[in-house]
Amino acid sequence: MSPLASTSVLPPATPLAALPETPANPAAVRPAPVRSSAVQVLRDVPRVLSIAGSDPSGGAGIQADLKSIAALGGYGMAAITALTVQNTQGVRAVHVPPASFLGQQLEAISDDITIDAVKIGMLGDAAVIGVVRDWLEKVRPAVVVLDPVMVATSGDRLLQESAEAALRELLPLADLITPNLAELAILVGEPQARDWPDALRQGQRLSAATGATVLVKGGHLDGGACPDALVNAAGLLTREVVEVSGDRIPTRNSHGTGCSLSSAMATAQARLGDWEAALRKVKPWLVGALQASDQLEVGGGNGPINHFHHLQQVPAAGEFAETLRRASEPDLEAIYGLDFIRGLAAGTLSEEQFAYYLAQDAIYLNGYSRVLARASALAPTEAAQTFWAKSARQCLEVESELHRTWLSTRTVDSALGPVTKSYVDHLLAASASGSYAVLVAAVLPCFWLYAEVGQTLHAEFLAAGSPAAHPYADWLRAYADEDFAQATRDAIALADDAGRSASADERAAMLVAFRQSSRFEVEFFDAPRIHS
């Protein structure tokens, strides 16, 4: 947030409440502001009006407000004060249409619709503020939340400096004022708060001066904590300061958090009728929206928050991979119980079965390489594309190594076996589905179960003292290759990412494809017993 050059109505460090009544001190001029209408009626779906500027990139302004109002269960309306040209990287231009046109929008809405709550955001200039003020005094909505937007996080001005005095005069008409730390400092005419106690003290000053409740926001504090607090100096809350603590979410995607918070608070207040309850409802929602923001992938700068994260039910990082792991547990157990695996571990497996397995593995790897190449073609990122392409190439290298070493010294029937055919057909079907996520889920068990089995058998081999006479010693050593273990971890992470970006239906299809491949892993290890 860039510092704002501003003349406060107050000399720094002068207690606001103690100021003489002058036109420059709105708090003193208006001790009994026209804050709200009669008794507030709580509604399940409150009708909430946002009076704010437009952000065409959808993260802040009225776009964020309408999403937040809907996310909190309200019916959203919007009267547009200004058009901005902006994206996640900054504001390029601002156009404020004639204030009289805003007046017409407000009249049209309030002539027809009962407004349960109003959120006021970007106002642009003094003429717009004057229109909003006149309208508020006439209509007197039950809940008025004022976000004193002055400067975007990018440092661009959203309120003309000359309009700051007019904005101050609007403050007493609000029930809740939601400045960030820079705006709070300007409004009380002090340097920006150095720490949280300092910010709370400034919030108390602003509340005392305006009569409004102030929501002091910790978004721009240093450190890992991100608290917010409601402050009311006139005894409207259960305590003068009601703090809701929170951790800082490590993300750049904080574009529009202030807009979203203020409109969500207006909506929650209209539903609950209690500011503390409203903040306790809104804060976890906002935290979830910040946590799920990466999923949106909007823009290269400070991206928007994910307003509807609670509807999308996106799994947390690692959660979908864990679901897959649990789904494969019965198949892993089944593999460990197979005669083939027990014989491989003990060194008692017949040469005939081992040779059949090797030959089928070579055939399988050729088909597997083709579907990995398809995963590379469908991959959403260059990193994923590279990973699958590399894996496809390695498969072909392992296949030729099998032929050069293990198979060249053996007499083996190299006809395509029924299990190999079914497994490869299943992978080809997943690749033909066109869904990267489903294909990645289908190819994963070959990495994951193979690596698990390999590590277990290798550990058993070491525990038995690495017997030199073991006929499959070289195979067991190769099984526990660290590069393959790393590739497996990468493949799991990519499948987890794909699952988090997928729709619920696609995730369900991923699980089906993964389960089917896991089952084929069992059958593949059992095939030598039946078909060799």
Ligand SMILES: Nc1ncnc2c1ncn2[C@@H]1O[C@H](COP(=O)(O)OP(=O)(O)O)[C@@H](O)[C@H]1O
């Ligand atoms: N990284 C973050 N982690 C958690 N909460 C945050 C983070 N950044 C902002 N917030 C929250 O977003 C809301 C808006 O705060 P702030 O960023 O200070 O306002 P503004 O968007 O007006 O500059 C507050 O509830 C604040 O606690």
Ligand SMILES: Cc1ncc(COP(=O)(O)OP(=O)(O)O)c(N)n1
């Ligand atoms: C049209 C419009 N209104 C307000 C803002 C500022 O949004 P805010 O949520 O206060 O915070 P940042 O997006 O600046 O972090 C805006 N950018 N555009």
